[in-house]
Every structure is written in C-alpha cells, then in structure tokens.
Amino acid sequence: MGTVVLLALTGLGLGALYFLIASGLSLVFGLADVLNFAHGLFLSVGAYATWWAGGRLSGPWGFPVAVLFGVACGAAVGGLVELVLIRPLYRRPTEQVLVTVGLSLAGVALLQAGWGADPRRYPSPQWTQKVTRVLGADVPNDRLLLIGVAVVVLAGLLAFLRFTRYGLVIRAGVENRAMVSALGIDVRRAFTLVFAIGGALAGLAGALGGVYFGSVSPGQGASLLIFAFIVVVIGGMGSVTGSAYAAVAVGLLQQFVNYYGTAGAGDICVVALLAVVLLVRPAGIAGRAAT
C-alpha cells in the first residue's frame, strides 16, 4: 500500500511538471499555431535564473523570491521571442518551427557556454528534502510542492481564461482566429501574452524541476519537452484541461510501469498510449477548445 501511494504521488508530481510545461505549449499551439521547440529553452532559462538568484539570496524568503525571478525571466524570454522572432513569420508555420528549432539549438549552446555542460547542484530549501507521511508512505515534500503548485496554476489559468477579457479573446482565438480578427480585436497582442504566459509557466516548471531533480543542466528542458509534446497531443492541442488529464495519465503510467516493469518500459508505454489515442481520437482527448 505504501509503495503504491508513494508511486502514485511521485507519478502525480511528474505529471504536475509535465502539466506546467504542456499547458503553455498547448495554449501557444492552440492560439498561434506555433509548434514551439524553444519551450524547453524557456524552461532552462527559468531553471538557471532561479539557480543563479537562489545562490545569492538567503533567509526563509530567499527561495520563493528566486523562483519568482525565474518565472519573470521565463516570461520575459517568451514574450521577447514572440515579438522579435515569431511575429514576422505568422502564416508561415514551417518557418516558425524552424526558427524555434534554431533557437533551441543556439539557446542551449549559449547556456552551455555560460555555465558549462555539467549539471549544477540546485539550491533547494531544506524543507523540500524532508518527507511527509501520507497514508503510510514517506513522500518527499518536493512531489507535494509540485502537485500543489500545479493545482493552483490549473485553477488560476482556468479562472483567467473564463473570467477575464483577455481570456475570452484567447478562447475565441483558439476556436476561430479569423473571426476574432474580423471583429476588430488585435489577436497578435494575445499571441504575445500567450507566449509570455507559456514562458512563465515553463520558467516555473524549470525552477521546480530543479528541486525535483536536484540539479540543473542545459539539456534538461529538451528531454522534458518531448514528453510535454506527447501530453499536448494526447490532451488535444489548445486545451488546458485536456493537458491536465493527459499529464496525470502520462505521469502515472510512466511511474508505475517503470517501477513494476523494466526501467525505460514506462517511457515506451507512454508512446504506445500516444499511438493508440491518435488512432482512436486523432484530435486528442479534448478536441480543440481552450478550457
């Protein structure tokens, strides 16, 4: 029983990480039709910014401030990339993908040039390394932290999409961009906003992923990104709730199969799940809708 609870919570923690990456990716894709390979770079930027600030701040509020700094950096990079690099290429999806590919290659190399290719130890606060007793299992606190943050983010994102004007524009834009433009709304401002939100969430994922993995390295974002892509496709592109369901399914499946089967079997099961979902429901679990 204890093992199952521990595995389930670890799987949920992993799923929470996937959700933080995939929700931004999914919104960017749903609204702007950009397959963003640079999303892993946003994550790495957030992780390195938090690592940098965390090493310089101390006290009980040092780590939260460092995380905020990482999130801000992720948001800034996301917004800037949209404004400078993506915006000139709208309506040319292949070129956009190519630019984000080039950006991910160059950006990761740049991080590597600045801080080296080796993993850096992460300044996690003490309490994240302790365990809490849940239903007879000793669960590390970092999993609980990830799950809690992901739930708050999910609620916040849904509230934002449902109750604010910009949320309305984004939801409408995901469903029919041409119609939103025809109504005289500048969709491109929403694009920048979505990129910044995606960058912020990726930065948050990077900051918390550092706690989860205990270290930061330039290539960390890229390896998480592939599973985030899978989550986005399974969940339905553009759907935040779809991403949440898919992230939970992928995280749990990966964790349980990796534990009870051989190492690596879980990752393969996830890809098999993707193939099955595509064959049965090509549009993903949720289809195309923003909430």
Add this chain to the structure above:
Amino acid sequence: MSQSSSPAAPPVPETAAPPPAAGTPYASPARPPLRRLARAVLPLVVLVVAAVLPWSTVDIPGVFDGPLNSPGTLQLLALCLVFGGLAAGYDLLFGRAGLLSFGHALYLAVGAYGVDILVTHAHWPLWAAVPAAALGGAALAALLGSVALRTTGIAFAMVTLAFAQVGSILTQRDPGGLTGGEEGLPMDGSRLPGFLVGVANTVNLYWLALAFLAVVAFVVHRVDRGPYGRVLAGLRDDERRVAVLGLSPYRFKLVTFTLSGGLAALGGVVYALVVGGASPALAASDLTLSLLVMAVLGGPGTRWGPVIGGILYTYLDQRLTSLGGTSAIRHLPGVLRAPLSQPLFVLGAVFILAVYFAPGGLAGLGRRGAALTRALGRRPVPDRATGTTDATGR
C-alpha cells in the same frame, strides 16, 4: 503525368543529353544546349574529382589540418559525405513531399546499430549484415509510417518525434547488453573485411561514403525526374488536388517515408563503418534537427542544396570545435569567446538568420544572384523566362 510536360519540351529532343537529362523538363525550351550539357556532366565531373582526391597531397592550410590524403582529413571528408547523403535523403521527405518528420534519426540509428550488433554480437559477415540493417530500417519506417501518416502537419511531426524517442531511450538503456548504453557499441574490427579496418585504409571508407552519397543522389534524381516526383511535389503544394486526381496521398507518402527511412538506414550503416561503431547520439532528436538544419541551409527541394548543406554543416560542426581553441578566438573578450566556441550556437544563429534572409538556402542564394545579374541587363530577355521557370520548377 508525363504528357503534361511534353508540350514544354519541343525544340531540344530528350535524347540530346544522354544519361541524366539536365534540369527539369519545364525549363528546357530556352536553355542553351551547352548549359544543359554542363548541368548533366558537372555532377559526374565532381564525382570523378572527389573519387581521385585521395591521391592528391595538396595541403590547404586553415581548411584542413593535414594534406588531403592524410587519414584525419579523409575521415572528416567521409563524415561530411555521409551527412550530405543523409541530408539529401531527409529532404526527400521534407523538401519534396513536404513531410516534416522529427524522427529521422531513428532509421539512421537502426542502420548503424543494426549492422554493428549483427557483426559484433551475432558474428554475421558484413555482406549479409549491411542489407539486413538497411532493409530493417526500411521495414520499420514502413510500419511506423503507416501509423504516423494517419496524422498530418504538426501532429505528424510530434508523432515521429515520439517514436524516435523510444529508439533513443532503448539505445541508452542497453537492453540485454545489445547497444552498449551511454558508451555506445564499438564495432568489432576483427570481424570486418581487412580493407575497411585500420588507419591506413581510411581511404576505402572515404570511397564508401562517396559511393553512398552517389547512390542517394541518384535515387533522389530518379525520383525528381519521374512522375512519382511530380506527385510528391503535388502533395507538398496541395494534397487535396492529388486526391482529386484519383491518387492516394497516403500510399505515396508511405512509399516516400519508407524509401527515405531505408536510405537513412543505409547511411547509418556507412556511418557506423566510417566511425567504427554506433553511439546513442545517433538516435537523439538533436540529430534529426541537424538534418533539418542541413536541408534548410542548403535549400530544401533543390537538387544539390541539401547535399551541400549537409557537407558544409558537418564540416563546420567538426571544425568550429577546434577553431574555438585558435588564437583568433582566444584573444576575444569573454562575452564573445564563450558563445563562439560553441559550434551549435554559431550554427543555430546562422540557421535562424537563413530562415529570415535566405529562405531558399544556399541554392536559393545562387538563383537570386543569377536573377540579380540578369536584372542588371547583362542577358537578353528570353533567358529571364528561364530564370523564372527555373525558380518555380524543381
């Protein structure tokens, strides 16, 4: 399909330029026979020059470390040629059929690991292992392609990426001690024929790589010339029209995916022989991204663009690493020095710039240059017509 081209080609009979008739059929009327001949013969001349290159002892300082026939230079050149061929094979998907696959590295890895495992673990003779690995790659491409091609566009890109990720995980996890895990699997040299082993025989590996490139170039050329190639161009430009003509887009795409996967597996075989083993980096998604960069830098959908892109990219990737240690870079301030010593930063930045400012890649630059000189009035009007058809017809 072949009928549509016949009205465009009356003045010069198709038999004028013997084996590979030059250029596209659309562009034939106004092109002078001499240039057609040049276009047909030039690749053969380049091939012959490349084949006799190892007998030259010319030393090009700055470009290569040793004379042309030194083993180090020959291995670098062989690597460049392999990737030239791989990029051309990838462009069959990306540039010709418009399929953006992010999983091409998988088939390359199947070829490399396949031949390596068959020779090193199963003790097969090389002549049997090579076709087995290449056909295995093609078969896997057919199987996975039949699933992945049910989706289109971005979803297709993600599905191929996910499939390739499985290959990447498998090679790293070392199932049953087959792949050697993170370290990779060195090829057992004692089981290879003698002329492929040892530093003194690097020249044979060079010729092997050249032969692979020639095979890929020939296949791509045949595809381009035949009606099949025109269906692919149709798929890239408007899939529905192809379907309306009564052709099955799915079947054509699957055949292309399989062919391209088979060529990649063959390239993987040659790579494993040139480098002397297989490593997990071959199966990583970064490798597919580099193939994409090569094709785009060279000029997707053009005849020689991807080949040149692949050769240049590999050369720069290998050389920029050593260039990072030269004095010219070392004396720069730290802000500039650190990024410039990362080949991927330089290549990624060049790639981004190329997407904005040179959409046709290197091949497109050449055509633009030609258009510019024509616009400056050095050539009479009929040739300008050639230029425009040349730019659209592939």
